[in-house]
Amino acid sequence: MDLTRSPLALPFPDMPAIGGVTLRIARAHYKNWDRADLTYIELAPGTCVAGVFTRSACPSTEVEMGREQVKAGRARALVVNAGNANAFTGYRGREAVEQIMAQVADHLGCNAQEVFVSSTGVIGVPLPKDKAKAGITAVLDCAPCSWEDAATTIATTDTFAKGATASAVVGGKRVEISAIVKGSGMIAPDMATMLGYIFTDAAITPEFLQSLLAASNAQTFSCITVDSDTSTSDTVLAFATGTAGNAPLANVDDPGADAFAAALHDVCRQLAHLVVRDGEGAQKFIEIRVTGASSDESAHRIGLSIANSPLVKTAVAGEDANWGRVVMAVGKAGEPADRDRLSIGFGGTWAARDGQPLADYDEAPVAAHLKGQEITIEVDIGLGQGRATVWTCDLTHGYIDINADYRS
Amino acid sequence: MDLTRSPLALPFPDMPAIGGVTLRIARAHYKNWDRADLTYIELAPGTCVAGVFTRSACPSTEVEMGREQVKAGRARALVVNAGNANAFTGYRGREAVEQIMAQVADHLGCNAQEVFVSSTGVIGVPLPKDKAKAGITAVLDCAPCSWEDAATTIATTDTFAKGATASAVVGGKRVEISAIVKGSGMIAPDMATMLGYIFTDAAITPEFLQSLLAASNAQTFSCITVDSDTSTSDTVLAFATGTAGNAPLANVDDPGADAFAAALHDVCRQLAHLVVRDGEGAQKFIEIRVTGASSDESAHRIGLSIANSPLVKTAVAGEDANWGRVVMAVGKAGEPADRDRLSIGFGGTWAARDGQPLADYDEAPVAAHLKGQEITIEVDIGLGQGRATVWTCDLTHGYIDINADYRS
Numbered sequence: 026m027d028l029t030r031s032p033l034a035l036p037f038p039d040m041p042a043i044g045g046v047t048l049r050i051a052r053a054h055y056k057n058w059d060r061a062d063l064t065y066i067e068l069a070p071g072t073c074v075a076g077v078f079t080r081s082a083c084p085s086t087e088v089e090m091g092r093e094q095v096k097a098g099r100a101r102a103l104v105v106n107a108g109n110a111n112a113f114t115g116y117r118g119r120e121a122v123e124q125i126m127a128q129v130a131d132h133l134g135c136n137a138q139e140v141f142v143s144s145t146g147v148i149g150v151p152l153p154k155d156k157a158k159a160g161i162t163a164v165l166d167c168a169p170c171s172w173e174d175a176a177t178t179i180a181t182t183d184t185f186a187k188g189a190t191a192s193a194v195v196g197g198k199r200v201e202i203s204a205i206v207k208g209s210g211m212i213a214p215d216m217a218t219m220l221g222y223i224f225t226d227a228a229i230t231p232e233f234l235q236s237l238l239a240a241s242n243a244q245t246f247s248c249i250t251v252d253s254d255t256s257t258s259d260t261v262l263a264f265a266t267g268t269a270g271n272a273p274l275a276n277v278d279d280p281g282a283d284a285f286a287a288a289l290h291d292v293c294r295q296l297a298h299l300v301v302r303d304g305e306g307a308q309k310f311i312e313i314r315v316t317g318a319s320s321d322e323s324a325h326r327i328g329l330s331i332a333n334s335p336l337v338k339t340a341v342a343g344e345d346a347n348w349g350r351v352v353m354a355v356g357k358a359g360e361p362a363d364r365d366r367l368s369i370g371f372g373g374t375w376a377a378r379d380g381q382p383l384a385d386y387d388e389a390p391v392a393a394h395l396k397g398q399e400i401t402i403e404v405d406i407g408l409g410q411g412r413a414t415v416w417t418c419d420l421t422h423g424y425i426d427i428n429a430d431y432r433s
Numbered sequence: 434m435d436l437t438r439s440p441l442a443l444p445f446p447d448m449p450a451i452g453g454v455t456l457r458i459a460r461a462h463y464k465n466w467d468r469a470d471l472t473y474i475e476l477a478p479g480t481c482v483a484g485v486f487t488r489s490a491c492p493s494t495e496v497e498m499g500r501e502q503v504k505a506g507r508a509r510a511l512v513v514n515a516g517n518a519n520a521f522t523g524y525r526g527r528e529a530v531e532q533i534m535a536q537v538a539d540h541l542g543c544n545a546q547e548v549f550v551s552s553t554g555v556i557g558v559p560l561p562k563d564k565a566k567a568g569i570t571a572v573l574d575c576a577p578c579s580w581e582d583a584a585t586t587i588a589t590t591d592t593f594a595k596g597a598t599a600s601a602v603v604g605g606k607r608v609e610i611s612a613i614v615k616g617s618g619m620i621a622p623d624m625a626t627m628l629g630y631i632f633t634d635a636a637i638t639p640e641f642l643q644s645l646l647a648a649s650n651a652q653t654f655s656c657i658t659v660d661s662d663t664s665t666s667d668t669v670l671a672f673a674t675g676t677a678g679n680a681p682l683a684n685v686d687d688p689g690a691d692a693f694a695a696a697l698h699d700v701c702r703q704l705a706h707l708v709v710r711d712g713e714g715a716q717k718f719i720e721i722r723v724t725g726a727s728s729d730e731s732a733h734r735i736g737l738s739i740a741n742s743p744l745v746k747t748a749v750a751g752e753d754a755n756w757g758r759v760v761m762a763v764g765k766a767g768e769p770a771d772r773d774r775l776s777i778g779f780g781g782t783w784a785a786r787d788g789q790p791l792a793d794y795d796e797a798p799v800a801a802h803l804k805g806q807e808i809t810i811e812v813d814i815g816l817g818q819g820r821a822t823v824w825t826c827d828l829t830h831g832y833i834d835i836n837a838d839y840r841s
Contacts (some may be wrong), residue, residue, distance in 0.1 A: 079764075081761070081764030081765055082764045082765075082766070082767075082769070082772070083760050083763055083764030083770055083772040083775065084772070112760070113757060113772060113775075113785065113788060113789070113790075114789065114790075115773065115787075115788050115789035148758070148761065149756060149757040149785065149790050252743045252744065335660045335832070335836070336836055339836035340836070342833070343836070343837030345837075349520070349556025350556070352557070353489070353491070353556065355490070356489030356490045356491030356492065358490070361490070363490075364490070364492070364521060367491065367521075377521065379523075380521060380523050381521070381522065381523035381525075382521075382557050421833060422830055422833050424743070424747070424833075425750070425830050425832075428744055428748070428751070429750045429751030429753070
């Protein structure tokens with residue numbers, strides 16, 4: 026399949042190396058692709074790990090195992106297979122993952138539980154053990170590669186490589202965060218439908234890292250949707266090697282904890298937005314701001330109802346300020362709403378106020394706004410103080426092109 | 434907009450006239466359409482009425498008023514405006530509806546509360562009172578028309594006229610049911626996103642008619658979805674003129690009540706299927722049968738999760754037996770499921786059993802099935818006895834064509 030680069034793509038950022046993190050890629054030939062498809066990331070002894078995973082009731086073996094592994098809080102390596110999700114493959118899929126973990130653990134002289142594995146691609150085909158074994162053998166002999174190479178290798182239907190970086194000063198020491206992500210389709214909240222990997226040289230306890238990651242996830246990955254479809258394989262892992270030399274962060278009152286949390290949140294938001302910017306077929310990036318809901322949770326659900334509405338998304342694709350469809354999406358959200366208090370705007374211009382079209386509504390600035398690539402939809406429910414922001418993309422012919430013939 | 438006829442269209446059936454029901458159509462010029470857009474249906478004195486309405490939190494004035502009117506159980510006329518939904522139009526929209534009710538009530542010498550009004554089309558534009566008044570004046574002078582003319586006139590983006598009929602013998606008397614429906618986009622359960630009108634000459638109390646309609650609705654209109662978007666204007670009304678001369682039906686134990694209920698259910702199912710067959714852009718009609726769920730309600734929600742998945746719908750459009758996407762949709766439904774007990778089939782052929790691809794899976798019959806127009810997806814959850822069937826259509830370029838530029 027020939028995928029053209031998303032018009033919303035951003036250049037790959039200049040990302041600093043992270044002490045204690047070494048990246049390598051190789052070809053395992055999982056698919057008939059003329060590119061590397063196996064990413065191996067080695068982590069210094071003592072690296073802490075935290076993770077958030079899909080809430081799908083039918084997760085992949087990798088998700089089930091990863092969820093158990095993060096409880097111990099320690100990691101020495103990450104392996105990402107692209108082209109095969111190894112989901113819904115029963116005991117054969119599990120055997121392939123255990124083989125990879127054992128092979129890497131043997132190489133590093135570590136516990137197999139410290140080796141994390143992710144797989145992404147087609148569901149229902151067991152990961153071939155022979156190809157995985159040869160791929161791991163090959164990758165251990167490869168020279169280190171760049172962040173952009175690794176970001177390219179973990180991708181599947183993505184049209185551009187995605188990375189994000191931020192830094193913070195913690196107790197007088199500068200700590201860096203570099204992160205990569207893949208995701209384009211089967212993107213919906215709960216958490217978000219993608220693979221994301223965040224690396225930092227900060228010293229931090231796994232428990233505190235987990236609490237910061239979970240908090241950022243709720244405001245970033247859980248606030249994006251491309252197509253309302255939730256993957257079986259969603260995973261975001263954060264690894265902290267501790268090589269920056271800061272006094273280890275253990276709770277919110279530690280010096281620099283706020284700065285680190287802000288940097289982590291910034292990276293998560295960047296990654297989440299990059300996934301939306303590469304939403305399958307996306308031509309426009311849409312931010313939906315909901316205010317005046319009965320609670321923040323209610324605002325979040327109303328925002329997602331709008332973001333997941335095919336009729337709202339096709340209206341934006343058609344550059345049509347069809348706020349009636351926004352009313353419809355508020356109405357179907359199953360949340361408190363009062364038609365006669367509802368206000369809707371686009372790009373800072375109100376089109377309807379208190380349940381009626383504005384008498385002096387000037388559609389010209391709205392029409393101009395909708396011709397751009399960055400669209401904002403404002404919705405005020407008029408009931409309370411609840412607010413939330415979610416992000417999505419428009420729904421275009423490109424989505425149909427990509428998904429009506431992905432597997433073959 | 435030039436809409437080609439759905440490939441899944443069915444011919445308009447030969448429908449009997451219903452004693453006490455007279456149909457008329459006229460042009461109110463609500464839109465710049467070269468066709469009739471106002472339907473007026475007069476009902477004999479003594480006609481009973483029952484109704485089910487959208488559960489949208491932002492319904493139209495017509496829905497709010499109709500919900501109150503059915504409580505009295507009596508109807509003398511139905512007016513349907515096409516081209517303008519009159520939803521989200523505040524007091525001006527309500528004034529237009531009240532004007533129509535008063536004008537018709539004055540003509541018939543009945544209570545205004547016995548005049549039902551529906552409107553369908555663009556949201557957010559108040560129904561113009563002058564056009565409505567002239568339209569009603571004109572339609573009262575028109576000669577009666579056919580069911581097909583009325584079905585054509587209530588339609589908006591529909592590509593074919595939709596009607597259904599059934600009959601039953603009640604206490605030795607034959608009773609007839611004739612019904613029309615419109616709907617093509619903004620179709621999702623809760624109840625269903627459409628306007629449907631059912632007419633019978635049976636004598637039946639409004640309370641019993643309401644209970645039968647609600648029961649049929651749960652198994653028919655509430656089991657279809659085109660695009661997961663729920664309209665602000667959904668309405669299904671059932672009118673019973675009582676001219677058949679049967680002993681009035683008042684509860685399930687009355688002679689013929691079973692036969693009448695079965696006929697009513699059959700008409701509702703036919704209407705619901707017709708809406709799916711005219712789903713915007715639909716090329717294939719999809720039946721999803723869920724068995725083995727923990728309850729019937731759970732099976733229903735799992736079925737709708739599959740039916741609303743853009744990835745499942747595009748896979749069917751691409752004639753791709755991508756059962757991995759069905760696994761994904763089961764997993765995201767938020768219902769009890771166990772990946773290792775899940776089985777998935779297409780057109781009677783199992784592709785996966787108990788969480789794994791079948792070792793001897795022969796894709797040939799599945800591929801042949803997917804090339805047809807009537808697709809069946811079977812899902813067995815493997816947990817209990819709950820079962821449900823839902824219906825949807827595929828997601829194609831046609832949906833994007835229709836919805837990226839509907840309003841203009």
